Amino acid sequence: MPKTIILIPSRMSASRLPGKPLLKINDLPIISHVFNKAKKTNIGKVVVCTEDNEILEAVKKNGGEAVLTSDRHKSGSDRILEGYKKLGIDNVDYILNLQGDEPNIDANDIINLNNFMINNNADIGTLATKIKSETMLHNENIVKVALKEKLSNENFPIAAEFARKDFSNKHENIYHHIGIYIYKVNTLEKFVNYDQTKNEIQYKLEQFRALDNGIKINVALANSSPIGIDTEEDYLALKKIMEYKS
Numbered sequence: 001m002p003k004t005i006i007l008i009p010s011r012m013s014a015s016r017l018p019g020k021p022l023l024k025i026n027d028l029p030i031i032s033h034v035f036n037k038a039k040k041t042n043i044g045k046v047v048v049c050t051e052d053n054e055i056l057e058a059v060k061k062n063g064g065e066a067v068l069t070s071d072r073h074k075s076g077s078d079r080i081l082e083g084y085k086k087l088g089i090d091n092v093d094y095i096l097n098l099q100g101d102e103p104n105i106d107a108n109d110i111i112n113l114n115n116f117m118i119n120n121n122a123d124i125g126t127l128a129t130k131i132k133s134e135t136m137l138h139n140e141n142i143v144k145v146a147l148k149e150k151l152s153n154e155n156f157p158i159a160a161e162f163a164r165k166d167f168s169n170k171h172e173n174i175y176h177h178i179g180i181y182i183y184k185v186n187t188l189e190k191f192v193n194y195d196q197t198k199n200e201i202q203y204k205l206e207q208f209r210a211l212d213n214g215i216k217i218n219v220a221l222a223n224s225s226p227i228g229i230d231t232e233e234d235y236l237a238l239k240k241i242m243e244y245k246s
Contacts, residue, residue: 001118002093002094002118003044003091003092003093003094004043004044004092004093004094004095004096004114004117004118004182005044005045005046005047005084005087005089005092005094005095005096006038006041006043006044006045006046006047006096006098006110007046007047007048007049007080007083007084007095007096007097007098008031008034008035008038008046008047008048008049008097008098008099008100009048009049009050009073009076009077009079009080009083009097009099009100010031010048010049010050010052010055010100011050011051011052011055011071011079012051012052012054012055014101014230016230016231017229017230017231017232017234017235020101020229020235021050021052021055021058021100021101022054022055022058023229023235023239025103025238025239025242025243026242026243028062029058029059029062030100030101030103030229030235031048031055031058031059031100032058032059032062032063032064033103033242034098034099034100034101034102034103034105035048035059035062035064036064037103037105037107037110038098038110040107041107041110041111041114043096043110043111043114045065045087045089046064046065047065047066047067047083047087048064048065048066048067048100049066049067049069049079049080049082049083050066050067050068050069051068051069051070051071051073051079053068056068067083067086067087069082069083069086070082074196075196075206075209076097076099076206077097077181077183077188077191077192077206078192080095080097080188081095081188081189081192084185084188092185093118093184093185094114094117094118094182094183094184094185095182095183095185095188096110096113096114096180096181096182097180097181097182097183098110098180099179099180099228101228101229101230102178102179102180102226102227102228102229103226103229103238103242104226104227104238104241104242105178105180105224105226106222106223106224106226108223109127109178109220109222109223109224110180112220112222113125113126113127113180113182113220114182116156116218116220117182117218120156120218122156122184122216122218123183123184123187123215123216123217123218124181124182124183124184124187124191124210124215124216124217124218125156125181125182125217125218125219125220126145126159126177126178126179126180126181126182126207126217126218126219126220127177127178127180127219127220127221127222128145128147128151128175128176128177128178128219128220128221128222129175129176129178129221129222129223129224129225130175130176131144131174131175131176136176137166137168137174138166140164140165141164141230142164142176143162143163143164143176143177143179143205144162144163144164144166144167144174144175144176144177145159145161145162145174145175145176145177145219146159146160146161146162146163146167146170146171146172146173146174146175147159147160147173147174147175147219148160148173149173150173151173151175151219151221152221153221156218156219156220157173157218157219158216158217158218158219159207159211159216159217159218159219161211162177162203162205162207162208162211163203164203164204164205175219176225177219178222178225178226179228181207187215190213190215191209191210191213191215194209194213196209197209197212197213198212199211199212200212227241
């Protein structure tokens with residue numbers, strides 16, 4: 001059986017909400033909620049990769065595992081490759097890059113993505129879900145992905161393009177992209193060794209580095225859309241939801 005590990009990149013210096021990994025929900029830091037969700041999948045070893053000692057210490061204090069990385073990385077994928085190399089784990093086939101600011105992501109969606117990758121021997125996989133309103137198409141904070149065919153629970157189609165703007169005039173099968181990635185180890189190594197492309201820099205979407213270099217990204221359907229924490233309003237809204245459920 002192919003072996004997958006889950007690595008969670010995290011840093012304090014987010015531009016819109018600095019320090020968000022350590023904001024608390026139910027008295028637990030957001031990064032620890034994400035760590036616990038990853039552990040719940042039982043996919044494999046889970047480690048937070050961070051440039052900040054505060055995050056490292058908080059994760060360990062709450063029963064998690066973390067590794068310190070450089071503060072010079074340009075993307076989360078670059079960070080997790082360094083973390084992977086520092087861990088020195090043998091016989092890993094896939095590395096799953098889980099966002100550190102989506103504590104309510106569905107564990108079953110993560111498991112499903114991992115299974116699709118293994119069954120299809122894919123290079124890079126990610127998740128997307130249905131766009132529920134016209135407003136979402138026009139919201140540039142929501143990343144969209146266009147697929148070459150309609151997405152279902154049974155298929156794992158290839159991404160044609162990603163965008164922040166509404167590009168429904170160009171594409172038919174458009175979905176809300178969820179920022180989780182799973183890579184074959186050698187694909188992640190190739191990805192990180194490529195220079196950032198013009199599209200990646202312009203649109204602030206690291207998946208363009210793969211597409212611009214001819215690496216295919218397959219997409220699995222997610223049953224739910226996690227709330228990413230980018231602003232204080234996002235944090236307060238999700239805090240209210242998660243604390244109410246508990």
